[in-house]
Amino acid sequence: MAVVRDIDPSASPLDYYSYELRRLREEAGLKQAQLGAIIFxxxxxxxxxxxxxxxxxRDFSERVDAALGTGGVFSRLVGLVLRSVLPTWFQPYAEMEARATFISTYQCQLVYGLLQTTDYARAVLGVDNPGTLDTAVAARMDRQRILGRANPPVLWVVLDEAALYREIGGPEVMRAQLAHLLSLQSQQWLEIQVLPFAVGQHAGMMGSFNLLRFDDDPDIHYSESYDSGHMTANAQVIKERSVGYARLQAEALSPRASAELIARVMEERYGKHPEPDGRAVA
Structure with missing residues (x-):
């Protein structure tokens, strides 16, 4: 039998969630195994x-809400919980990202987190988070919920061509990731441009960066190193990076030409080609 831990609900969002789950389960007269049977x-x-x-x-939380009739308590809490398990240095950015009305990002190596598939994210995050991989992936996927809101932010992505060729997770994962990018073409508030190798030197050579705009707050520039993130609302930095981003947009392929390149790489590099004996291999 598991030892019951004395939970302080004020210690963290996760502790509050844990405390409320136990309290409401016991209030409903259910044992842990009984609630488990109800929510599979x-x-x-x-x-x-x-x-x-x-x-x-989030799926667990929605099923608990339905089973205990909580009126969506856990579905609301889980967003706070998942955000709280992000790296401490990243949490302030995640909070600002969720409030932004316009997100501009240049990504030099990887697909932007808001556009990653689950398998792609698992491969990326597994490098540094093998012991907490499921939690890290769940937190990243939860960030993507802002794109499904009734009033989502505008998201403009300039993706270096290198990101299309960097094989993350294997050919099948990459094929699915590029297919996902192509599926987003129909999104009204989302544009993807690829910055081709042929451009040579460009305004993003210092690395990936994001620009966030808000309805009532100053713009923010965000960049990160290996284990830290840096946000600033400094007017000069915003001016310089905004001009730099405009130059990247101007030099990148158009959204339509970018989609054509993504589709071509998806088929030529990650498509399935028959071996001499007729078997298909990636």
Whole structure:
């Protein structure tokens, strides 16, 4: 039998979630195994979440809300929980990203986090987070919910051509990732441009960066190093980086030509080609 941990609900969003889950489950007269049976998971998983040993997912939270009739309490809480498990240095940016009305990003090596597939994100995050990979992936996927809002931010992505060729997770993962980028062409508030190798030197050679705009707050420039992020609203930095971003947009392929390049790379580099014996291989 699992040892019940004494939870302080004021310690963190996860502790508050854990405390409320236990309280409302007991109030409903259900044992952990009984609640688990209702929402199609094990009682031990319920116990780990109630003890703060496992981070809940959004799907889990929605099923708990339905089972306990909480009126969406856990579905609202889980966003705070998942944001709280992001790296400490990244959390302030994630909060600002969720509030932005216009996001401009240049990415020199990887697909932007808001556009990553689950498998691509798992491959990227698995390099530095093998022990907490499921939690890290869930947090990244939850960030993407802002694109599905009734009033989503405008997202403009300039993606270096190198990101199309850097094989993350293997050919199948890359093929699915590039297919996902192509599927986003129909999104009204989202544009993707590829900066081709042929451009040579360009305004983004110092690395990836993001520009966030808000309805009522100053613009923010964000960049990061290996284990830290830097945000600034300095007017001179915003001016310089905004001009730099405009230059990247001007030198990048048009959205239509970018989609054609993505499709070509997807088929030629990550498509399935038959071996001499007729078998298909990636």
């Amino acid at each position: 998971c094990t009682g031990s998983l319920i116990g780990m979440i109630e003890n703060g040993k496992r981070v809940p997912t």
